[in-house]
Structures are given as structure tokens and as C-alpha cells.
Amino acid sequence: MTIEDVIKSTVKMDNPKRVILNIMYTQNVLQDKFNEVLKPYDLSGEQYNVLRILRGQKGNPANMCVIQDRMLAKTSNTTRLVDKLLLKDFVTRNVCPNNRRKIEVAITEKGLDVLTELDPKVIEHENVFSENLTTAELELLNELLEKFRNQKN
Amino acid sequence: MTIEDVIKSTVKMDNPKRVILNIMYTQNVLQDKFNEVLKPYDLSGEQYNVLRILRGQKGNPANMCVIQDRMLAKTSNTTRLVDKLLLKDFVTRNVCPNNRRKIEVAITEKGLDVLTELDPKVIEHENVFSENLTTAELELLNELLEKFRNQKN
């Protein structure tokens, strides 16, 4: 299915427009599929992302700004995402004793358990799309996306 | 800036994960930039998309389900998007006389004027990212994205 099929366009678009629509739409497809994976666990994609970042801390807590910094969607509202995770007992939240402006967020056992349960499903999700491409093609796709994204100005 | 830099990952990820994150993040960057273009016109990306679809109708109105069908984000709530456009007098909305279940949405002169004003800025937005890639690379990127997206199951 080409991007023209997706949006029922009768006219063939130029390359710059096609690339943008292909990226936007492919992201949509990926996100929808990933939401399905997460749905039974009552987690949103960004909530999962926060948990994943916290696990990456290997026991150390992370400040709000550290979490923010490591997220894909840089405009996410970390406070409220952490609120939601707190309600589910997936994280703890404490004022940092050294600097009372900062908040220390850490993942709980329960949060780690959910991630462990999710791990194989996440890997499956990641791999199913990539199966259509060879390793060389995947590397090329990564290169092209990074080159595309990193325009000069 | 590689995707590892973006999320401050110290470990190099495998290709399937990198591709997914690259697509997700690149879409984020594109959307943020496009929102900046639209901001002075008080339009969201999806509202713009609806207007673009209506212009593509060349004078004919479009039903809600036709609009839905041509949108990138298939889960958008067309009713409410059209509501917002109606408030700005960018569209009209009428019950279809032949089938009273259907709604006919059409773009107004005011809506067309906004699109005309936006056209050069949209093209500029589309092209600025593509300037880093050759035509062959752009075509390849399109191919790879479509191949990646269209997995068997």
C-alpha cells in the first residue's frame, strides 16, 4: 500500500511530500500497533517510555528533567506522566534531599515486573516490521532518516 | 545527531529498535516544525489536513466518513475537527438531502484563502528536510518506509 493509497490521493506527489507523509503515517501505524501491545497493561506509550528510562537507571532514581531529556517527545508533561505511574504503584517519587527543587523518581518492583512481562512482546513488535527488510536495508533506512532529520538550519 | 544522542542512550541499539525510534522521533521533529508553520494561522496539523482534503474535492462537499478515510491519523475525531473549523468560518456543514445520515462539509472562500497563504510555507517546510538528500536517496527512503510499514500480518 503506497502512501497515495492510504490518503486516497489520485495524483502522484513529489518526493519531499511523499517522504513526509510516509514518515508521519508509518509512525501512526507503529504507534497504533504498540498501543495494542500496551493496552492489556493499562500503559500509554509515553508511560512505558518513562518506565523504560527508569529501568535504565539501574537502581538510581532519575530527576524529572533527566526523564524529560531522554524522552522522544520532548514536550511531554513528565509530572503528569509520573502521576499516572504513581497511581499504579509502578514508581516512587521523593524530594531530593541535596536539592529540594529536584524530585527523585524510581521504578518499583511492580514496575520492573510489568516491564519484564512486556519485554518479549516489545521485541516481537519491534521485529515484525523489520522482517521485511534485510540488515543492509535497515541500516540504510536508519542512515537516511538521520540524514533527513538533521537539516542544517 | 543519532537517535542514541537524542535519547541519551549509552548503549548502541539493534537495527529494528533504532528504525522504530528514528521513525518516531523524526515524525516528532516534523510535526513540531509544521506546528510552528501553522501557529500564526491558529490551525492544528489535523485541522490543516481536513482543509487540504476539502480543497482537493474541487468544489464538491465531502462527507465525514470521506474525510476520515483520507486522513493520516485514522483515529482522529472528524466531528470535532470540523467543529473547530466551523467556528473559524473555514468550512460549512449541512445535512445531505439525499441521505439524512450524511453531513456535507465544504471549504469556504476564507478557508481557501488561508490555504493559499499557507501553500508556499508548506512547500518550504517540505523541502527544507529533503535538501539533505539526493533524489535517488529520497526515492529509496520512500521505498524502504513503505516496505517496512507493509508487513505481512
Added chain:
DNA sequence: GTTTTATAGTTGTATATACAAATGTATCGT
């Protein structure tokens, strides 16, 4: 002709996103 089923759209609710303003705390300059 009346009941079922399908279609088209709207509404409700919870969550997420975008962004500005506000709060509380630490640091710097003098």
C-alpha cells in the same frame, strides 16, 4: 409493514499534548 441490521455521525470520558504562567528553591553579584 415491522423488526433487524448496517451505516453515518455525535457525544462522553479519560488521557495526552502544547505551551504559558506560577511556585519553590538555589545561586550569584554586590
Added chain:
DNA sequence: ACGATACATTTGTATATACAACTATAAAAC
């Protein structure tokens, strides 16, 4: 020490997204 400034986070508000439930109309079944 004091005010100004910077930093870390929270809160407010409007909009958008996701998805289920609901309403209204049309078509099909019998």
C-alpha cells in the same frame, strides 16, 4: 545579607487523541 537571576517542577487551560457508547437514518429480511 539582600535582591536579582537561574533552575526544577507543578499547575492551568485549551486542544487533541483514543475509544466506547449512543442517536438517527437507511436498507434488508421476513
